[in-house]
Amino acid sequence: MSTKTFKCEHIVAGKTSGPALVSNEAVCFYLFVPESGVVFEHRHVLEGRSMAGTVLVAHAGKGSSVVQMDGLFKIAMKGKNPVAVILRHPDPVFVSALLVMEIPSVYNVEEDFYEYVKDGDKVTVDANKGVVSVES
Secondary structure, X not given: OOXXXXXXXXXXXXXXXXXXXXXXXXXXXXXXXXXXXXXXXXXXXXEOOEOOOOEEEEOEEOOOHHXXXXXXXXXXXXXXXXXEEXXXXXXXXXXXHHHHHOOOEEEOOOOOHHHHOOOOOEEEEEOOOOEEXXXX
């Protein structure tokens, strides 16, 4: 087992870890089942998978502010939200939802991180120190 660390910038402070759930597609929190955290968006790379307890590595967000915020709120109220989010292409809507829900999150991660991280790798997000560590 090896650990590699990458520099990043924080969106929401905090430190946590969990298994990576990697999406190279945009994510809309409204297209997750709140009771399970499972993606139901047809033909999405994450379709049928749960984000509950994961470190969600997301390409970007999609959807309006109401849709993103309402979706994430419903998921979080059921305890099925990701424990952290690593956002490759931050947008104001996605970032606002993360800020309001206080989910530790980062962006501007070193580019080779996205080639290195794989589903299921243990990822630690330390937004306070500006680092992401991956155990594979």
